[in-house]
Amino acid sequence: MSSPIFALADEYVTLFARLHPMYAGMAGIKGDFGVASDLGPDATGERAKLGRDTLARLGSLESTGAADDLARLHMAERLESEAALFDAGEWRRALRVPYGLIQSLCSYVDLAPRGNEGQWRTTISRIRAIPEMLATWRQTMNAGIAAGETVAIRQVVEGARQARRNAESRVFDKHVKAYGSGSQAGDLAAAADAAYAAFIWVAEYLETQYAPHAVARDGVGEERYLLAARNTLGATLDARDAYEWGWEELHRLEDEMSAEAAKIVPGATLDEVIAHLDSTDLLTDHEAYLDWLSEKHHGALEALNGVHFDIDPRLMNLDVELVHGSSAGSAYYSGPSEDLSRPGRTWWPVAAREKFAVWGELTTVFHEGVPGHHLQIGQTKIVGDGLSRFAKSAGSISGHAEGWALYAERLADELGWHSDPATRLGMLKGSALRAARVVIDIGWHLDLPLPPAEAKRHGEKWNFDVALEVLTQRGRIASHRAHPEIVRYAGWPGQAICYKLGERAWIAARDEAKAAAGADFDLKAWHTRALNLGPIGLDNLAGVLRG
Incomplete structure (x- = not known):
């Protein structure tokens, strides 16, 4: 579909991918956006500004039909939510275990294609980028220390363990072994060793420099929780x-x-x-x-x-x-x-x-x-x-x-x-x-x-x-x-x-459709419609399916 709203959506994805190549690689965005993401405060702010600017532009565009209405509804909800989290300073608490950055760096490498020598170069480049990305991430964590907005000590301890585990289990050696003795074997092994050293460095940073500033309480409190749940x-x-x-x-x-x-x-x-x-x-x-x-x-x-x-x-x-x-x-x-x-x-x-x-x-x-x-x-x-x-x-x-x-x-x-x-x-x-x-x-x-x-x-x-x-x-x-x-x-x-609250919303939406259609309810057709609508916030799910 061609419309100003769809063009803006396309532009946002491309620009965000350029600002966050790691995201682009993991999401499988088509295009050459580089390899290493800058995870420091300035770059994080630049990505947040892109979202805010896109949201402002979105509000000024005219809709051309139902597809535009759906695209606007979804984009606005997501960008508003992300802006609220950024404004609350959540970006400074950039440590989440086990499904945070430390795990994602491994997934980023594992998701790289490895069918030919050129693709293996991508794998090597992603591994080689890990020390650089972790160094910029540390700047963001230090910004959290300076602002008095730090994560709980449990996340720090577990994050250090996770980083050490990545190094000690040599998580990328499976790729070194799979590649064998080809012309890039030395580069691959050297990149893996440098990544392992970076993971050890992260563990030591968390244990010795960040831990003294971490908060004791695991719970984040009602204000932060409701923002995260939104x-x-x-x-x-x-x-x-x-x-x-x-x-x-x-x-x-x-x-x-x-x-x-x-x-x-x-x-x-x-x-x-x-x-x-x-x-x-x-x-x-x-x-x-x-x-x-x-x-x-x-x-x-x-x-x-x-x-x-x-x-x-x-x-x-x-x-x-x-x-x-x-x-x-x-x-x-x-x-x-x-x-x-x-x-x-x-x-x-x-x-x-x-x-x-x-x-x-x-x-x-x-x-x-x-x-x-x-x-x-x-x-x-x-x-x-x-x-x-x-x-x-x-x-x-x-x-x-x-x-x-x-x-x-x-x-x-x-x-x-x-x-x-x-x-x-x-x-x-x-x-x-x-x-x-x-x-x-x-x-x-x-x-x-x-x-x-x-x-x-x-x-x-x-x-x-x-x-x-x-x-x-x-x-x-x-x-x-x-x-x-x-x-x-x-x-x-x-x-x-x-999981459970989402399931409750899906069941409620299906029950509503069943009640409205009676004996004419077609489960396969309902599934097709539901999946073709793409992601929708739970506040809007039933209404969009109804409409």
């Missing part, structure tokens, strides 16, 4: 209502889990059934685990296509990869590049695990792959001219994306894909984890009291240990994921609630 949800949050609903939802899911567990081992407790499955429904090596993941991903693609979704042939290509040496506790997804030359990919950290209880992981395949993130995010790349480039490449909203992916887990259950009580229990357990995230994230950051019955069980006041206990006992998270999950909630306020 950004992650695309919605104004009623925190106390969501907190109460989260506990109600957790209790509902616990009842349903107990009923499902009784089908597996009658008379056993829920914990006993989970222990039984963890010890019997296992894969015991990495190769078998990868084969299982690949089979389930591609089986879901084949089963859905033409039945409940019309999947573009270009999205039938989905990569699955195990991640070794990562500090991430859970699987994640990276979308296709803008030109679809890089396929979508799901990433599965294995840490030190040698056994994989796949009964509980099938639902995550549907979340990260299809009908979850791959179908939703991939669809924005192939939907055509009805979406602006901003919506396709720059305007993701966590509540919209994670809400859809959790809805996708529920949809898989509705389609009968969990006829085995064990995998259905895994789906319910995953949903209970997301409900536990709501109460932990809101309760911890806002320092809300636990309900009386819960206080007797876990304690009256939220802290790291109480959050960990609720997550393990009530969310029943796998042991290898528990600690990094709680660290994640502390450093990324407002994100952990996106």
Whole structure:
């Protein structure tokens, strides 16, 4: 589509990519924007100014129709939210573990194409840029010290550990090994060694220079939390209502889990059934685990296509990869590049695990792959001219994306894909984890009291240990994921609630459409319309789907 609003969206993506080459590389923006991003205060301010200037220009442009209206609505919501975070000084707190810069630098390298010598040069350039980018990042962190706006000491300690782990596990040696003895082998090895030294330097900086200025309290308080939640949800949050609903939802899911567990081992407790499955429904090596993941991903693609979704042939290509040496506790997804030359990919950290209880992981395949993130995010790349480039490449909203992916887990259950009580229990357990995230994230950051019955069980006041206990006992998270999950909630306020609150919004929108259409409701058509609209803030989701 050609219109002033769409042209502005295209211009913004191009200019932002020039100001942030690392973002461009990770998002797969087509074009040559360089390699190293300046993460210092001046460059961060320049990117914020671009957003503010774009927002001002957007307000002066006339709409030419529904596609323009949607593009304007989405761009304005995202740019306003980003401007509010910048104005509040959140940019100075540029440390988030485990899914922040330190992890993203590794992903940036892993996402580089490596099919020929020229592409290998890109990989080497990205690794070589890491020390420079970390040096500019340090300037931003020092600006936070000067302004008295620093992150919590827990993020500092965990960030230092993450940086050291990257160096000590030599995260880029897999690429050195894969390249072999070609003409660029020396450059690749030297770049990797320099990156490892930079990670050690970051760890030492955090431990010795930044740590004395870090704040003690993990929670960010209500003002900062609501600002963060506005950004992650695309919605104004009623925190106390969501907190109460989260506990109600957790209790509902616990009842349903107990009923499902009784089908597996009658008379056993829920914990006993989970222990039984963890010890019997296992894969015991990495190769078998990868084969299982690949089979389930591609089986879901084949089963859905033409039945409940019309999947573009270009999205039938989905990569699955195990991640070794990562500090991430859970699987994640990276979308296709803008030109679809890089396929979508799901990433599965294995840490030190040698056994994989796949009964509980099938639902995550549907979340990260299809009908979850791959179908939703991939669809924005192939939907055509009805979406602006901003919506396709720059305007993701966590509540919209994670809400859809959790809805996708529920949809898989509705389609009968969990006829085995064990995998259905895994789906319910995953949903209970997301409900536990709501109460932990809101309760911890806002320092809300636990309900009386819960206080007797876990304690009256939220802290790291109480959050960990609720997550393990009530969310029943796998042991290898528990600690990094709680660290994640502390450093990324407002994100952990996106799954359940996003799912609630998607279900409400579908129920509304069902009620309006009655017997004429077509689920496949509704899915097509929903995905073709691209990312939308949760405050606007139902209205846009209705219109």
